[in-house]
Amino acid sequence: MNECGSVCGGNHEHVEPKQPSLLSRRSLLGGIAAALATAGLASASEAALAAAKKYKLCKTTDVKVGGSKIIQLSTGLALYVTQPKKGVFRAFDVYCTHQRIVLGFTVGSNIVCGMHGSKFSSDTGAVTQGPAKKPLKKYLVSVSGTQVSVTV
Numbered sequence: 001m002n003e004c005g006s007v008c009g010g011n012h013e014h015v016e017p018k019q020p021s022l023l024s025r026r027s028l029l030g031g032i033a034a035a036l037a038t039a040g041l042a043s044a045s046e047a048a049l050a051a052a053k054k055y056k057l058c059k060t061t062d063v064k065v066g067g068s069k070i071i072q073l074s075t076g077l078a079l080y081v082t083q084p085k086k087g088v089f090r091a092f093d094v095y096c097t098h099q100r101i102v103l104g105f106t107v108g109s110n111i112v113c114g115m116h117g118s119k120f121s122s123d124t125g126a127v128t129q130g131p132a133k134k135p136l137k138k139y140l141v142s143v144s145g146t147q148v149s150v151t152v
Contacts, residue, residue, distance in 0.1 A: 057081055057091065057141070057148045068106040068122065070094055078102075079139060079150060084109060084123040091139040091150045092125045098132035111136070 055073045063069045063083045072078045078094040080103050094102055096113035104114030110128055111120045118132035125136035140151040 052151055054142075054149050054151045057089075057150050060087075060089075060143060060146045060148055063089065063148070066106070066108070066122075068111065070102075073150075073152075075152075077152065080111060080136070081141075081148070081150075082106060082111065082122040084121075087143070088123070089141045089143060089148050090123060090125070091141045092120070093137035093139075096120075096132055097127075097134040097136060098130075103136075 055075070057071050057073075057079070058069065058081065060083075063081055065083050065086050068080060068082045070078055071081050079091045080094045082090045082092070084090060092103075092111070096103055096115065096118050098113065098116055098118045101113055101115040103111050103120075105112055106122055107119075109122050111122050111125075112118070113120075113132070116131055117129065118127065119129035120126065120132070120136050121128055125138045127133060127135055142149050142151070
């Protein structure tokens with residue numbers, strides 16, 4: 001019997017099998033994301049794939065107190081950024097939870113969907129007026145000097 005066992009005719013070079021390489025964090029999270037998506041947990045898979053990365057949103061002067069701005073990240077994710085109180089910044093999913101329409105504008109302390117009139121708190125993302133029933137998805141925002149960043 002030779003090195004390969006009884007099946008091998010011995011007419012080839014024997015190569016040691018490669019040791020499995022360690023997965024990078026990104027590869028591991030990508031695998032988790034694929035598994036979660038297969039299991040029907042798409043939002044969890046997106047979170048795993050994003051791997052809690054920080055992105056620059058804007059300067060503190062770009063969003064007025066009581067105002068808002070839609071900002072698209074380099075990943076393609078669009079966020080609705082608000083400054084409900086001086087120095088307090090929030091970021092939400094840009095789509096209304098009622099029928100996935102892009103949110104329209106801010107009036108007072110509410111983000112308003114121009115299609116059906118749903119309103120959401122510009123501070124918490126909670127529904128303040130229907131027909132939407134679910135709050136907006138909220139993202140973690142941080143401010144360093146004059147730079148506003150978001151972690152997704």
